[in-house]
Amino acid sequence: MSGDWAGAVGAGGVFLFLIVVAWQIAATWRARMLAAREEQYKQLAAKYAALLEDNVELHRRTLEELTQARISIMSMEKMMRSIE
Template sequence: MSLAAGGEELGVLVGAVGAAGFFGLMIVIVWQVAATWRARMLAAREEQYKELATRYARLLEDTVELQRRTAEEQRQTLDELTQTRLAVGSMEKMMREIE
């Protein structure tokens, strides 16, 4: 019986080691899958940040161009207003001379 009991204990020990190995392997697999998933998420987020930065850079360029055009149009409007004032002033002077 001693030999049978020893064999049974050996079987239990082998089963325990096998189960521990299996669970250890499963933990490593799950850990690696999670790490891979996390790395993919970080890469995707970084790509989104790059796209967002590019988009905002384009918007900034468009805004600067729009401000430049607006300033140019304001200068033109001011020049036209100055010319109109001069013309009105000349007409007023001419009307005073006629009277």
């Protein structure tokens, strides 16, 4: 009978060990996936920042061109009024 208990305890220990190993493998895999996702978020944020900078520059140039067009139109209007 003592051999049966020893075998049961041994088998229980092996199963417990396998469960702990599987749990640690799953935890390591999850940590790696989270790290990879974090890196993807960083890349996405950097890409967004670059696109935002491009958009701001485009907006600035558009405003400059619009201002120049307004100045030209105003000078043409002034010239047309002086001709009349």
